[in-house]
Amino acid sequence: MSTTNQNNAISPESAWISRFTEPLDQQDGSQSSTKRALEGLCFAVKDNIDVAQVPTTAGCPDFRYTPLESAYVVNRLLKAGARLIGKTNLDQFACGLSGTRSPYGVVPNSFNPAFVCGGSSSGSAYVVATGQADFALGTDTAGSGRVPAGLNNIIGLKPSKGLISTRGVVPAARSVDCVSIFARDVATAWRVFLAACAEDPEDPYARALTLERSSFPNALRVGIPDRCEWFDDHLSEACFRKAINQVAALGGTVVTIDYSPLRQCAELLYESALVSERLEVTANFVERNPDSLIKPVYEVLKKGASFSPIDVFKAIQSLRNLERQSNTMWSSIDVLMVPTVPRHYLIESMIADPIELNRRLGYYTNFVNLLDFAAIAVPSSIRADGLPFGVTFIAPAGSDFRLAELGARFHEASQLCLGRTDQMLTEGISIPRPPGGDRKSWVRIAVVGAHLRGMPLNWQLEACDARFVAESCTTPDYRLFALANTEPQKPGLVRVSPGQGQCIALEIWELPISNFGSFVSQIPAPLGIGQIQTLGNGMVQGFLCEHYALQEARDITHFGGWRAYQEGRVP
Known part of the structure; x- marks a missing residue:
């Protein structure tokens, strides 16, 4: 197995794979002076999301193809008035949480280039954090729409599955894939979410999920893990204690929950036969072009091929049992708050131990899509070493509005700069309720x-x-x-x-x-x-x-x- 395709060069320019000389936009064809929902905003998309007549690589040059049509979600955003400025780097085939698994180079952390940016939506997070785009699309299977948000002081909105179409997105694990949204503030992420949401009749995983339009109760019960894992990072541990105080100051009552079913569920994503779904689209390509893959990506996909059909059904049964155990927590809490990631890692450390350290980055994220939860990653504080720390709020599917509203309140209370810019959050911006007048x-x-x-x-x-x-x-x-x-x-x-x-x-x-x-x-x-x-x-x-x-x-x-x-x- 060749590893020559891995590019360990670290550069801010590695965030981009395709950058357009002129932004792409789409006129609505009318003479109306009515301002469209996303007019004035520029955005980027992860390069596993199709843009018409622009190559899609999924982080693998030999996999490259040029689509005739844009992804369903991209068309919706263009119609809403947003302008597309480019396509961003990613961990190859969206397989990773570090941002170091790409032949297009390593995307650095926006606060300290010696540390990982997080992935797999590394480029999308970086261009938002540094102010190059107002928002960006990522994808989220194991946490790719949340991990880089937590590591770069930005918002990572992971919607309920099926609300945003994945048609025109190279699948990672189709049954749990989501298109995610990065922005520097919740209000912008929510504007994009409302414009992106639509039931796509040609997406078999789309669903007409009615969003909860009420806020979380005033007597908010916030669950936290009974035992947190920090992997010897005491700075993050201290920041989470501060976050607990922050949410309590907003009126939340903190409730300890049994985290073990969630942890066991998270392990299923890569340690059981569920990982086999990663090969659904790429199996033939991987078999014919093994040297085109970066070594840790190849190892994950190869592992998926080692399981039998019986193993798959056993894994599904294990998931269902853990799902039942996990859902009992909603009788005692309204929302779950976890660290988005347990710690930061140096790029050189990640490259030296890519499987284990990548696994650690997903400790608090891998279970969310498997259990059909919605989530939003929100900045919380800046650690003593100058790196960001963030938390993720999680609730059952359909709770997207509630999570956005809570996330906005929490973010405002943190009084942080937006991303890696000098901009401050505008106070008092409300999150509009989702449509649902009927x-x-x-x-x-x-x-x-x-x-x-x-x-x-x-x-x-x-x-x-x-x-x-x-x-x-x-x-x-x-x-x-x-x-x-x-x-x-x-x-x-x-x-x-x-x-x-x-x-x-x-x-x-x-x-x-x-x-x-x-x-x-x-x-x-x-x-x-x-x-x-x-x-x-x-x-x-x-x-x-x-x-x-x-x-x-x-x-x-x-x-x-x-x-x-x-x-x-x-x-």
Whole structure:
């Protein structure tokens, strides 16, 4: 395996792969004087995102191709008035968190060029931090949209999966890929997010996820890990203690959570058969062109080829079990706050030990997309050695507005300069709520049995123009029973005293309020509609059962849900 393609030259110019002599823009074709949403802003995109008639390299010259069309998200931003000024460097095939794995050179940290910038969206973070672009697009699979933000004192907005189309993006691991947004302040990142969001009918991973439009509660419960790992960096440890005080000053109550399920989930991304997805697009290229790959990238991809199909399904099962364990934390917290990275690393140290030190950079990021969470990385303070320290706020999918609003408040309270510039944050800028004026005309309903996707009565939801929102589960205060003499067979969900139940899997759907009455009229006794307390989605109307029907019913709570019971799976 050749390593001659790795370029260890460190230079600010390494941030760019293609820089345009004239910015690309797109006129909307109208004579209207109305200002477009992103007019006046210039941006860059990571070079695994297509721009029409401009080569895409994904950090690998031999993989280079020239697309005829721009990525869906790029077109949306251009139509919104933003001007594109270039394409940025990245860890090859977006495989890395350091910014040192590119034949186009090493992108340095914007505060100290001896240290890593972070990756894989290294160039995008650097050009934003140094004021060369107002915002930039990255991608985020394991943390590539957050790690370089934390290392360079900027915002890294990692949206809920499926909100921003990934069509026209070279996949890293398609099922967990997100397009991310870098900016020097939350308000700009949020403007870009609103312009970028749209359900792409040609993206199989796009989804119509209704965003939560309310703020976090005033009595905010902020979770932090019960045990933080710093890898012997006491400066970052001190900064996180300061961050805890900062969020408490905003009215948050700090709650310690069991971090072990999240840590175990993070390890699955590269240490289990889930890493095999990295080969979905590149397998043929890697097999035919092994010398085109940088050594640590090749080692990761080669590892993906070593697993069997059985290993993949075992890994998926492990993920599902950890997902259930992890989601229990939302019953005691509203948001999770973690260090974005545990520490900074010298470039020479990273090059000398690329696998282990890269793994450490993802300690607090790798689990987020696997568990379908939204996140925003926010600057917190400057360490005693002059390097930035940042935190990441994490919440369930659909919490993007809440996270942006909290992130903006936290960032303002930090009183830091913006990125690596002398600019200061404008105080008092509010984060506008996402569109959703028709939200009141829709009602959410939680289903636990025969109305689940693929189950016999799901058609009743579809007939009422209902749309799927999310998988979720109850708080651990419910029991589930298989009811007798029902056709098709149905379960009954009942609420019980604290300590007597467990979390029960469910799905959340939305249907037009005009169709709600007709849907409910089809529900036979002993079932009815009541309020169900869910993890991460608050109180939702859903199917409950009258207690008299339990006398002849079978208690199936230990299965954790109706689907698992039907399939005979006990966790």
